[in-house]
Ligand SMILES: CC/C=C\C/C=C\C/C=C\C/C=C\C/C=C\C/C=C\CC/C=C/C(=O)SCCNC(=O)CCNC(=O)[C@H](O)C(C)(C)COP(=O)(O)OP(=O)(O)OC[C@H]1O[C@@H](n2cnc3c(N)ncnc32)[C@H](O)[C@@H]1OP(=O)(O)O
């Protein structure tokens with residue numbers, strides 16, 4: 001029985017067409033749909049007991065699943081696209097994420113043609129397994145502060161990789177702890193006593209025969225992390241080198257080279273390309289944020305439609321909690337954010353591909369923008385997604401706290417995204433530097449392009465005032481864009497003015513860093529809003545699909561406007577009356593979305609296996625499933641628990657004795 005059937009009947013749009021919009025294309029939808037069902041129906045990919053397993057058992061099971069996934073990929077002759085979808089739907093962080101997601105891209109981005117020819121075929125066949133070993137115990141954010149050394153020995157034509165201090169121990173790399181045979185290791189290059197900064201080196205860590213660490217290598221897992229199951233399937237590792245020697249040709253030499261006679265040569269590509277793998281991964285993290293958020297929102301939306309509290313009249317049913325305006329005000333902006341992040345993720349992938357093509361043609365002009373966009377949007381989307389998952393847990397009341405709701409594990413596995421690939425505050429400060437540089441160059445005749453082109457309208461934006469007179473005026477895209485542009489430009493200019501009061505710019509930057517982060521957030525929110533609006537300019541087929549997306553877009557920007565109205569009011573773009581009208585329009589959009597809410601989450605097309613949540617299951621049959629699941633908990637294997645006779649019975653006896661006294 002479908003307990004959500006009535007909700008599904010209310011939908012005012014074509015769900016099948018929305019599924020295609022969400023997937024990106026009909027082809028992407030068909031691949032995703034087929035692979036998700038394949039994984040869901042294969043008992044080899046079961047994950048329902050994951051949060052109950054002890055670490056060793058959990059980890060071994062992940063190794064089994066990764067090997068099984070690899071076998072299925074081969075047996076079924078899956079394409080690269082299908083294989084990547086399969087890994088996604090298996091839904092278990094594993095060493096393979098780092099192998100495919102960072103090790104291979106690092107060699108592709110920073111290796112010469114010759115190096116790629118040697119290492120990539122081995123990696124593609126998984127005859128070697130790699131990790132990305134950058135972070136150390138003492139330094140993560142400050143990459144220039146890394147202490148591992150790579151000293152060139154001209155006698156033997158080798159580099160000597162060494163960990164000179166405890167804090168130089170590599171610490172965190174995923175896949176390193178127990179599995180990787182190789183790593184791209186970042187180290188401080190030293191030639192003839194002279195330092196040349198941080199470079200990447202391919203280093204073999206373990207024997208390909210017996211998996212033991214090679215001489216001079218000390219390696220292990222760094223220990224349990226936050227949450228049950230969750231990221232504990234990953235072997236984040238610690239690594240130390242004691243004068244380990246590697247051939248000279250294992251330094252990744254696309255950006256700079258060391259010659260046989262020990263000369264350091266810089267190519268014509270910018271040095272920052274050493275950071276290129278991080279740009280790539282930040283872009284994939286943005287593209288993935290909508291998946292994690294949409295998953296939590298699916299659970300919270302379906303459950304909110306099933307759950308009833310208060311409001312029964314004449315013995316009739318109580319009110320569905322989704323009908324409470326407070327529930328809508330917490331849930332619908334998250335639903336809208338999931339769609340917003342999907343579209344900005346698609347755009348960022350386009351931007352990344354564009355910058356990659358330009359780099360190949362030696363056009364480096366858009367690299368700073370790509371860095372600022374990937375850093376800023378990674379920060380914005382992961383913060384909102386991690387907070388959003390936790391909000392979804394609260395939206396599900398007490399039952400959201402059960403592991404069987406799927407939300408605790410989803411939160412635990414997702415929340416480190418706010419830290420890895422760059423701490424979110426550190427990344428926003430990079431955006432702020434980019435903005436300050438842009439403002440300082442405005443008078444120089446250099447035209448700001450791309451996502452900062454709005455800065456070219458600075459004179460107009462500094463003086464313009466909002467013209468909204470009635471709530472519906474907030475539905476005009478041009479009005480909304482101007483509001484977000486004016487806010488972003490005014491906040492950036494205000495920071496620049498305050499910075500100019502300092503004689504030492506770095507001191508000023510440090511002192512004003514909290515304001516700078518806010519200016520960076522305003523700029524990134526403008527990007528997300530503008531990309532959502534751009535998406536709506538496209539031809540979107542399907543009955544009612546575009547109208548639903550317009551409503552969600554409105555909810556996204558009006559919610560932001562309401563939440564940050566202090567910014568909009570302080571920069572004098574809006575009057576308090578216009579801010580109140582925005583809120584009126586927001587409430588009207590909640591009413592419009594309400595009958596479509598369940599269908600809008602159905603459009604994500606997630607299987608019950610992928611959701612891994614009793615509260616979010618498609619048929620909404622929550623209570624019997626919760627009840628049955630409780631009895632399956634290992635604690636209920638016996639009626640009298642282990643430990644009763646040792647620890648509880650003596651207590652009771654003592655109490656009985658005291659009572660008799
Ligand atoms: C129940 C569920 C179960 C299972 C669920 C399964 C899945 C879960 C679902 C979703 C998961 C979602 C996504 C997962 C996808 C992938 C992730 C997988 C694993 C994560 C693994 C993590 C890996 C890592 O963390 S690797 C280490 C990353 N480290 C960092 O990011 C360090 C951050 N620091 C820096 O980047 C830099 O050091 C810095 C902060 C930028 C400072 O550098 P520096 O001191 O050199 O800087 P300056 O400020 O002086 O800048 C100099 C100059 O360079 C420019 N610059 C800086 N960086 C870059 C760059 N990257 N590219 C281009 N240019 C750059 C900077 O702007 C300056 O330019 P100017 O001189 O012109 O001003």
Ligand SMILES: Cc1cc2nc3c(=O)[nH]c(=O)nc-3n(C[C@H](O)[C@H](O)[C@H](O)COP(=O)(O)OP(=O)(O)OC[C@H]3O[C@@H](n4cnc5c(N)ncnc54)[C@H](O)[C@@H]3O)c2cc1C
Pocket residue numbers: 098132133134135138139140141142171172173174231236416419420421422423424425426429
């Ligand atoms: C689950 C997980 C997986 C990881 N996987 C890998 C991996 O595969 N490979 C790898 O190399 N690394 C990996 N890392 C490491 C990760 O990249 C770093 O932890 C991350 O870059 C943050 O650096 P940090 O730990 O040095 O934080 P810190 O920089 O020490 O941050 C601590 C605090 O200081 C603040 N702070 C730091 N600098 C500044 C500043 N300039 N201005 C203002 N505030 C500042 C931060 O905002 C934060 O609040 C992983 C980490 C995690 C949690």
